[in-house]
Amino acid sequence: MGGIVAVTGRLPAEKMIQVLESMTHRGPDEGDDVVLGAFHLGHRRLSIMGVHNGKQPIANDDRTKWIVIDGVIYNYQALKRELPDTTKYITESDSEVPLKLYEQEGPSAVKRLNGAFAFVIVDSEQKTFMAARDTLGSKPLYYGENKDEEVVFASELKTLYLVTTDVHEFPPGHYYTPEEGFVEYHRIRQPGENHIFPASELPQMMKGIRQSLNKAVEKMMMADVEVGVLLSGGLDSSLIAMLAQERRKTKKPLKSFCVGSADSEDVRRAREVAEEIGTEHYEYIYTEQELIDQLPEVIYHLESFDASLVRSAIPTYFVSKLAAKHVKVILSGEGADELYSGYDYLKGIKDTHKLNEELLRIINTLHNINSQRTDRMSMAHSLELRTPFLDLDMITYAMKIPAELKLKDDQIEKWVLRQAYGGDLADNIIWRDKAEFSEGSGALDILETYAEKQYGEQEVEEANQENEWVRSKQELLYYQIFKRYFPNRSILSAVGHWATS
Known part of the structure; x- marks a missing residue:
């Protein structure tokens, strides 16, 4: 849980400090940021899972892919069992699992997550990224472009306004990549008539x-x-x-x-x-x-x-x-x-x-x-x-x-x-x-x-x-x-x- 910010560029150090401070209420336990060439990630953490070992941003083994996430992945233990036995984890937090799935399956892996979440994963080697939000939009995510035409993501509007006045809500049940644009991966829909229970089966x-x-x-x-x-x-x-x-x-x-x-x-x-x-x-x-x-x-x-x-x-x-x-x-x-x-x-x-x-x-x-x-x-x-x-x-x-x-x-x-x-x-x-x-x-x-x-x-x-x-x-x-x-x-x-x- 916490507050996230991600930029396809780099914020001045003083600005990133201001941005993270604006989300301290979302994550008072710890916070950090990392500059990754074409990307800048920041996070404030409210420690719920892996309390003493879950600081973000979280990197993969060779530190080419990173994640910042707000939320909880309820089926993370089951997903861990499905990942290769050789998979290495650097935290005890559920927050690391979406990154590992992304490494194995790419952006579509978000379909396998059961939880309330909003996250950004960046690949500094391939110079690409993905952002995603859970099906119901239980966790917030906003985005916009700054004056340098860099894309900025943030958990709250008040935070995004510190960087840009171009603000939009990220749609729930979607992920985004520069290559595919917005992709709806899940939506709650009407059951077919043949799936409605008969009233007699009370x-x-x-x-x-x-x-x-x-x-x-x-x-x-x-x-x-x-x-x-x-x-x-x-x-x-x-x-x-x-x-x-x-x-x-x-x-x-x-x-x-x-x-x-x-x-x-x-x-x-x-x-x-x-x-x-x-x-x-x-x-x-x-x-x-x-x-x-x-x-x-x-x-x-x-x-x-x-x-x-x-x-x-x-x-x-x-x-x-x-x-x-x-x-x-x-x-x-x-x-x-x-x-x-x-x-x-x-x-x-x-x-x-x-x-x-x-x-x-x-x-x-x-x-x-x-x-x-x-x-x-x-x-x-x-x-x-x-x-x-x-x-x-x-x-x-x-x-x-x-x-x-x-x-x-x-x-x-x-x-x-x-x-x-x-x-x-x-x-x-x-x-x-x-x-x-x-x-x-x-x-x-x-x-x-x-x-x-x-x-x-x-x-x-x-x-x-x-x-x-x-x-x-x-x-x-x-x-x-x-x-x-x-x-x-x-x-x-x-x-x-x-x-x-």
Whole structure:
């Protein structure tokens, strides 16, 4: 994990220092850079795997090929077993495996990686390189050209802007080489009609859901450091917390974390769940003023002004800050709504094909919406956040479940997921109504009240002429803060939006 930068040229030493410092929050443990003739690589590391032996950039045996990577490769041990026995490793980290695969198979080897990642590999001998990003875009990557027409890659927009004003988001599920350009190597797609499970096979589907989610949680607990869980008290986070508690590596209880305002629903519900499953629970109660004071910091790290994203980012920011005091990796219940139709506006879609179309649209846009929020808010506090519901095998299985079992009687969202775990947790947890994270944590009311006092309707109308996504006083509040940190309008093309914001 960490922050990466790669240039098809060379940055002045002072500039590289500035660039790496801008990503210290992504990797506070160690950092370094290397000049390789036609390339310059830099990295800041958050050590999760191979804690004492995984510094980057990492080189191959003859030091002609190098990698900088942000993320985790969950199947790295299996891939190691498939590589030749003569393969030599200089680290104990999963981060070295993509480099070894590249040496054996070239850029297409990225198809074999299972994880959340963004990386750049350079070949100084052949004067070429490749860049790649995981299927869902769980880890960020941006690129652009500087005034010398050199290509620059970076983990965050704020870092890229230190080198160029030409900024673009690297597309998820793609790799890039100068020879091939952008190549889409994987995308989540609709299952064929003959692959949709019959509704009559409900018991088998419930078993399949449990097996898929159990494996995903176990996979994402892979770490050489302690792993905790975000616990809002809702269905999704409660299931992940329960499964993680059962699969923890030590006899000590799993640590769970929740934040909210003094009278927030999330805080009360999370306490109930923590007591039932036996986690070591931590909570933080933020004040109204504290929430308002931290808003600029949240937007700076989020690199977005989208209203829905900012609202949900605030509690994510605070809970990540709390968790980072105790663990370096955290599991989250993010993604269940996208797989099991957890949003209200989906309740009228009864056709499985049409429902899957919309669910896949959401999943394939997570990279600059919810995945951006979870990555930026956790990494703002040097914390790695993982999402078991968004495991690719879990997604593939969930897409085969018919709409009628996800939306029972058009009323109960995520019905089949609730049914699959009925009896594992108390009914008031399994059947709890869904609430927006910002609503359950108490942030929504505070933000609406504050924004209402800051602007008049005329100011909103004028701002809307400048940017169509500014349609309310709350959105104007976020946009004004955003522009202070990111005044160049070239950034707007990299800002994702919820269609229902």
